[in-house]
Amino acid sequence: xxxxxxxxxxxxxxxxxxxxxxxxxxxxxxxxxxxxxxxxxxxxxxxxxxxxxxxxxxxxxxxxxxxxxxxxxxxxxxxxxxxxxxxxxxxxxxxxxxxxxxxxxxxxxxxxx
Amino acid sequence: xxxxxxxxxxxxxxxxxxxxxxxxxxxxxxxxxxxxxxxxxxxxxxxxxxxxxxxxxxxxxxxxxxxxxxxxxxxxxxxxxxxxxxxxxxxxxxxxxxxxxxxxxxxxxxxxx
Numbered sequence: 001x002x003x004x005x006x007x008x009x010x011x012x013x014x015x016x017x018x019x020x021x022x023x024x025x026x027x028x029x030x031x032x033x034x035x036x037x038x039x040x041x042x043x044x045x046x047x048x049x050x051x052x053x054x055x056x057x058x059x060x061x062x063x064x065x066x067x068x069x070x071x072x073x074x075x076x077x078x079x080x081x082x083x084x085x086x087x088x089x090x091x092x093x094x095x096x097x098x099x100x101x102x103x104x105x106x107x108x109x110x111x112x113x
Numbered sequence: 114x115x116x117x118x119x120x121x122x123x124x125x126x127x128x129x130x131x132x133x134x135x136x137x138x139x140x141x142x143x144x145x146x147x148x149x150x151x152x153x154x155x156x157x158x159x160x161x162x163x164x165x166x167x168x169x170x171x172x173x174x175x176x177x178x179x180x181x182x183x184x185x186x187x188x189x190x191x192x193x194x195x196x197x198x199x200x201x202x203x204x205x206x207x208x209x210x211x212x213x214x215x216x217x218x219x220x221x222x223x224x225x226x
Contacts, residue, residue, distance in 0.1 A: 006156075032212050043119075043218035044157070044202060049211070057211065090156050098208030099145050099164065104156030 002027035006091045006105030013112055019064075019078040021108050023091030026072065031093040033074040034102065035066055038088040050074060051096070086112045116140045117205050119217035127225050132190040134220050136203035139184065143205035147214070148177060148188045151200045160201075161188070193224045 006023045013019060025031050035047040046059045048066035056066050063082050067075045074091055088109050094102040118137045126132045134148075144165035149157035163170040163177045163186070170177050176189045190197055200219045206212060 034213070036216070044204075044216035046213055046215065049213050051212065057213075059213075088154070092156075092214075094212065094214075098206060098210070098212045101147055101159040101162055102204075102214050103159065104149075107154065107156050109154065 002093075002103065004091060004093055004103055004105045006108060008108060009106065010109045011111070013081050013110065015083055015112055016080045019076070019081050019085070019110070021076040021089055021091075021110075023074045023076075023105055024072055025074075025093045028072070028093070028095070030071060030096045032096060032102075033068060034092040034094075035074065035076050036090040036092065036104075038090065038107075040087070044090065048076070081112045083112050086110055115218075116143075117203060117215050117217040119201075119203060119220050121220050122218070123221040123223070125223045125225060126193045128195055129192045132188075132193045132197065132222055132224070134188045134190075134201050134203075134222065136186045136188075136217055137184055138186075138205050140205070140207070140215075141184070142207040142210065143215075145206045145208050146177070146179060146186050147204045147206075148175075149202045149204065149216075150197075151202060151219070157202055190222075193222075195224050195226050198222055198224045 003026045033050045036044045050068045090107045091105040092102045147162040148160040151157040179186045204214045204216045
């Protein structure tokens with residue numbers, strides 16, 4: 001069966017520090033991969049999605065970047081965190097193609113102080 | 114531009130009664146719709162989906178209705194149970210295209226015992 005791992009679960013980082021969140025998927029090949037953010041009291045905002053290795057689409061201009069160095073690995077990064085980067089970050093995957101559901105990881109609570 | 118909207122931020126329902134959660138979308142390219150349930154500090158869990166070729170899909174206590182002409186979908190939960198208390202997100206995607214999922218802002222459902 002397919003599983004998605006996302007870590008760390010919680011993170012407290014000072015303003016101006018770098019960020020790296022990692023997500024891996026097991027049990028499937030060629031997944032579509034996604035990074036979402038849920039800010040306090042807000043919905044799920046799509047940040048990045050990828051349909052293949054090295055293929056990254058950015059949905060909103062911001063202080064973050066994403067990379068997909070391997071088929072089932074998706075990394076969210078920042079060189080210098082801002083206070084506004086605080087939020088709940090979620091990685092998700094779906095089968096290649098459309099018309100199927102996306103499955104989410106357990107999320108990372110990031111607090112920038 | 115909010116392409117998927119959930120206009121009711123919260124809903125309270127008595128146990129055993131019907132819960133109806135609503136969702137509207139604006140993009141006519143969307144042809145696959147999903148509902149997710151989310152508890153605090155956890156990733157969303159997939160509940161039920163519907164393709165635009167259908168107007169109803171049922172799974173146990175959960176039924177999703179789609180009105181394409183009105184660009185509206187709803188989730189019915191019958192009977193509602195206290196364990197259903199959570200935030201519910203609707204999402205939409207276009208199966209011919211980028212396969213990204215656009216989420217609404219969520220509705221917090223509280224089922225009263």
